[in-house]
Amino acid sequence: MSQFNFIRRCHSCGAILQGEDAEKPGYIDPEVLGNLSAKVLFCNHCFAESKYNIAPRSPSADEDIALMLHDAEASDALIVYVVDLFSFENSFIPELTDIISGLPLLVLANKRDLLPSTASDDELCEYVAHRCRVASLACKAEDVMLVSLASDSDVSGIWEKIHQKRQGHDVYVIGASLAGKTQLVSSLLHNYSNPTEEAVASVVYPGTSSQVMQIPLDSSAYLYEIPGTSLDNNVISKLNAHGRAQIIPTKAVEATEMHLFPEQGFFLGALARVELLEGPKTEVNIYVSSKVDVVKTYGGDNEVKFFRRIDRGNLVPVAEKGTAPSDFDAFDIVVSEEGSRDIGIAGLGWFSFTGAKQKWRIYVLKGVGLYASRAKVKIHAHKAK
Ligand SMILES: Nc1nc2c(ncn2[C@@H]2O[C@H](COP(=O)(O)OP(=O)(O)O)[C@@H](O)[C@H]2O)c(=O)[nH]1
Ligand SMILES: [Mg+2]
Known part of the structure; x- marks a missing residue:
C-alpha cells in the first residue's frame, strides 16, 4: 500500500523545512521542527524577516570600519565622534564602541x-556625555563640543581641541x-596648513576596500575620515x-x-503612533520636523483611523512599506523614573514628559529603533525665554 509522509513546509516561502544545513533553504532550528504540535512553522530566514518586537534594533556593524578602529586602538588614536544632536541615540554600535x-x-x-x-548648552553636553556612557564610552561633559x-x-x-587631545597620535x-x-x-581643511610634504588625499584604507580621507598632521600622524x-x-x-x-x-x-489622558495619543505622520495606556494626565512636548503631521488621537480604534488617513493621503510623511498593520512593530514602555523623560524614535524625533509611572504603547515602522532616556530638552525649557 502506498504511504503518504507528512512533509513540513515554511508557511511563508514554502521551502521544505530541514534542520540539518543552515546555509540551505528551509533551515529551521531542529528543536522547533521537532515540535509536532506547532501547526504553522516558518524557516529561520522568513521568521527573521517577519519578526515582531524581538528588541529595538541596533544598526549593523561593518567589517572594514571594525578593522580601522582596531588600528586606531593599536595606535592610541584620538576618536572624534561626530553625532547628529537631533537624532543620534540609536546610532551607537556595541561591536564598534567596544x-x-x-x-x-x-x-x-x-x-x-x-x-x-532655549535649551541649555551645559545640559545638552551633559546629556550627550550621558548617552555616550550608556553606550559604554567613557565620556564627560568636557569631552563634548x-x-x-x-x-x-x-x-x-575644534583644531585646538584635537591637537590638545591627540598627544601626537x-x-x-x-x-x-x-x-x-x-x-x-x-x-x-579651510583652516589647515599642511606641515608635511605629503598631500591631503582620498586613499583606499590598507586591508579594506573602503576609501577614506587622509590628512597629514605631522611626519608620522594622520587624521582619517x-x-x-x-x-x-x-x-x-x-x-x-x-x-x-x-x-x-x-x-x-x-x-x-x-495634554493626554489615558487612551489618548498621537500620530507622527504615517511613521509612528503613540498611545498613553496608563498613568495620570500627562503633558507632552513633541519634537519633530515641522513637515511631519502631528495628530492627536482620542481613543477608539486608532489603528483603523491611522490607516484610513493614510489611504486618503491625509497623513504625511508615508513610508512605501508602511501602509498595513503588519508593517509596524509595537512596543510597550513603562516609565519607572521621575523627572523630565524622553521617548524617541530613531531619525524622527522624540517627545518629553514628566515621568509618573506612565505606560506608553508605541508603534514604529518595522526595524526602527526606539529609546527611552532622561530628557534632551527639559520639559519646560522651551518656555524659558
Ligand atoms: N542643520 C544642519 N545640517 C547639517 C549640519 N552639518 C551638516 N548638516 C547636513 O547634514 C547632512 C550630512 O552631512 P555630511 O557631512 O555629508 O555627513 P556625513 O555622512 O557624516 O559625512 C548634509 O545634508 C549637511 O548639509 C549642521 O550643523 N546643521
Ligand atoms: Mg560623508
Whole structure:
C-alpha cells in the first residue's frame, strides 16, 4: 500500500523545512521542527524577516570600519565622534564602541541649530556625555563640543581641541552616516596648513576596500575620515528622498504641546503612533520636523483611523512599506523614573514628559529603533525665554 509522509513546509516561502544545513533553504532550528504540535512553522530566514518586537534594533556593524578602529586602538588614536544632536541615540554600535572604549574621545555634537535655542548648552553636553556612557564610552561633559558645522565657519577651536587631545597620535573621525563628518573635514581643511610634504588625499584604507580621507598632521600622524556607520534602524532608511526631506528639520524644532489622558495619543505622520495606556494626565512636548503631521488621537480604534488617513493621503510623511498593520512593530514602555523623560524614535524625533509611572504603547515602522532616556530638552525649557 502506498504511504503518504507528512512533509513540513515554511508557511511563508514554502521551502521544505530541514534542520540539518543552515546555509540551505528551509533551515529551521531542529528543536522547533521537532515540535509536532506547532501547526504553522516558518524557516529561520522568513521568521527573521517577519519578526515582531524581538528588541529595538541596533544598526549593523561593518567589517572594514571594525578593522580601522582596531588600528586606531593599536595606535592610541584620538576618536572624534561626530553625532547628529537631533537624532543620534540609536546610532551607537556595541561591536564598534567596544573597540574604542579605552581611547581618548572628543564628541562633536553637530546640528546644534536644529535644537531649540532655549535649551541649555551645559545640559545638552551633559546629556550627550550621558548617552555616550550608556553606550559604554567613557565620556564627560568636557569631552563634548556643541557645533553647527554647516553654518560655523570658524573651526579653530575644534583644531585646538584635537591637537590638545591627540598627544601626537592619529585621529579617526567616525560617526553615523549624515552626522556631518564630511562637513567637518571640509571645514577643518579651510583652516589647515599642511606641515608635511605629503598631500591631503582620498586613499583606499590598507586591508579594506573602503576609501577614506587622509590628512597629514605631522611626519608620522594622520587624521582619517572613515565611512559612516549604517542608518538601517533609522526612519530615514525607510523613506524615499521626498520623505527624508520631510523628516529632517531645516530649522530649530519647536515643541508641539499636548495634554493626554489615558487612551489618548498621537500620530507622527504615517511613521509612528503613540498611545498613553496608563498613568495620570500627562503633558507632552513633541519634537519633530515641522513637515511631519502631528495628530492627536482620542481613543477608539486608532489603528483603523491611522490607516484610513493614510489611504486618503491625509497623513504625511508615508513610508512605501508602511501602509498595513503588519508593517509596524509595537512596543510597550513603562516609565519607572521621575523627572523630565524622553521617548524617541530613531531619525524622527522624540517627545518629553514628566515621568509618573506612565505606560506608553508605541508603534514604529518595522526595524526602527526606539529609546527611552532622561530628557534632551527639559520639559519646560522651551518656555524659558
Ligand atoms: N542643520 C544642519 N545640517 C547639517 C549640519 N552639518 C551638516 N548638516 C547636513 O547634514 C547632512 C550630512 O552631512 P555630511 O557631512 O555629508 O555627513 P556625513 O555622512 O557624516 O559625512 C548634509 O545634508 C549637511 O548639509 C549642521 O550643523 N546643521
Ligand atoms: Mg560623508
